[in-house]
Amino acid sequence: MSPRYITADWIYPVTSPRIFQGVIVIEGERITGITSRDLIDTDLLEYHKGILIPGFINSHCHLELSHLKGRIPTGTGLLEFIKGVVSLREVSQDEIDAAIEEADAYMWSKGIQAVGDICNKPDTFSVKRRSKIKYYNFVEMFDFLQESRTDELTRGYKDAFALAPEPKSAVPHAPYSVSPGLFAQINQLNSGKVTVSIHNQELKAEEDLFVSGGGDFYSFYSRFGMNLDHFQHTGQSSIYYGLKHMDPEHRTLFVHNTLTLQKEVEDAHEWNSNVFWATCANANLYIENKLPDYFAFINTGALMTIGTDSLSSNWQLSILEEMKTITKYQSRILFDTLLQWATINGARALGMDDQLGSLEIGKQPGIILLNYNPDEDNLADQKVEVRRLI
Numbered sequence: 001m002s003p004r005y006i007t008a009d010w011i012y013p014v015t016s017p018r019i020f021q022g023v024i025v026i027e028g029e030r031i032t033g034i035t036s037r038d039l040i041d042t043d044l045l046e047y048h049k050g051i052l053i054p055g056f057i058n059s060h061c062h063l064e065l066s067h068l069k070g071r072i073p074t075g076t077g078l079l080e081f082i083k084g085v086v087s088l089r090e091v092s093q094d095e096i097d098a099a100i101e102e103a104d105a106y107m108w109s110k111g112i113q114a115v116g117d118i119c120n121k122p123d124t125f126s127v128k129r130r131s132k133i134k135y136y137n138f139v140e141m142f143d144f145l146q147e148s149r150t151d152e153l154t155r156g157y158k159d160a161f162a163l164a165p166e167p168k169s170a171v172p173h174a175p176y177s178v179s180p181g182l183f184a185q186i187n188q189l190n191s192g193k194v195t196v197s198i199h200n201q202e203l204k205a206e207e208d209l210f211v212s213g214g215g216d217f218y219s220f221y222s223r224f225g226m227n228l229d230h231f232q233h234t235g236q237s238s239i240y241y242g243l244k245h246m247d248p249e250h251r252t253l254f255v256h257n258t259l260t261l262q263k264e265v266e267d268a269h270e271w272n273s274n275v276f277w278a279t280c281a282n283a284n285l286y287i288e289n290k291l292p293d294y295f296a297f298i299n300t301g302a303l304m305t306i307g308t309d310s311l312s313s314n315w316q317l318s319i320l321e322e323m324k325t326i327t328k329y330q331s332r333i334l335f336d337t338l339l340q341w342a343t344i345n346g347a348r349a350l351g352m353d354d355q356l357g358s359l360e361i362g363k364q365p366g367i368i369l370l371n372y373n374p375d376e377d378n379l380a381d382q383k384v385e386v387r388r389l390i
């Protein structure tokens with residue numbers, strides 16, 4: 001197969017400075033050269049208007065919830081949101097399967113190369129085995145802090161874990177829903193170099209539960225027949241409970257972090273040098289209408305990644321739309337910074353940076369065209385779109 005010579009106004013390798021009118025040489029799907037236009041015969045060049053970037057990495061998704069698109073109202077807060085998800089069970093398996101298939105194809109068309117995907121069930125596994133997208137399967141477990149019932153409450157998740165395609169790990173859902181005993185079981189299930197994700201500091205009730213032993217979780221859990229009488233609050237925010245019980249030997253991805261403070265980011269970095277943070281801006285706006293303090297992360301050199309969360313809490317599964325939303329609410333974050341979050345950092349978080357996340361010789365990262373002029377356009381207010389070239 002003869003190589004393709006793809007060029008645009010700028011190429012953004014991500015791990016090195018951008019190149020004006022650069023050329024990417026591609027054989028099959030692999031990059032075999034990065035050069036400039038004057039070195040290539042004009043007739044061979046494939047010209048595009050805009051910028052070329054590597055495929056996006058979606059570090060947090062729940063593909064299996066795709067059938068819930070548009071079914072849950074926005075702005076209710078997380079606890080009402082969960083009640084909404086739980087009450088919507090009467091959907092046929094055919095409908096669930098079709099929505100998963102459609103969402104997978106949509107993400108590919110929107111330039112997404114790999115996804116860190118939360119699974120509670122095996123519903124997505126057959127689509128993933130066929131997909132062009134690379135998936136990291138985070139098989140999520142929770143026991144609502146009911147340690148006496150952990151085995152009964154997590155049997156289905158352990159079955160899903162056994163069936164999940166590689167790469168995979170067992171992961172805790174969130175500090176407020178995983179007992180110390182279940183954390184220990186999860187640590188045992190994970191061997192070798194894996195990534196573990198956890199939903200973190202997403203709502204005030206979570207902080208209330210751990211800091212003061214009060215708040216809305218008591219009534220929330222009692223509604224589901226669980227009681228928290230045995231729960232002993234720690235006096236510290238929820239992330240410290242996670243740090244105490246998770247294995248610092250694993251790459252760890254904290255998700256949402258809408259209430260996380262700079263000191264907590266620093267303490268997590270102290271705990272483990274392989275810590276990543278996922279922001280899901282549209283989902284945060286959808287559910288709690290609050291975004292993280294991004295500068296608490298930027299100021300500490302944190303490795304930020306971008307996730308879409310699920311279609312139950314987002315209008316679409318598009319990393320570009322997440323970048324637009326972050327730019328709209330926090331215009332001081334530069335495009336180059338967001339692009340790192342959206343590509344190489346996510347690839348590192350999923351352990352896929354040997355092939356994905358940057359335009360480098362030898363990698364097969366996907367080639368994405370954005371109709372965007374980084375020196376003139378504002379990402380937030382113009383109609384920038386993704387076109388997948390490779």
Ligand SMILES: [Zn+2]
Pocket residue numbers: 060061062118199255309310
């Ligand atoms: Zn999530």
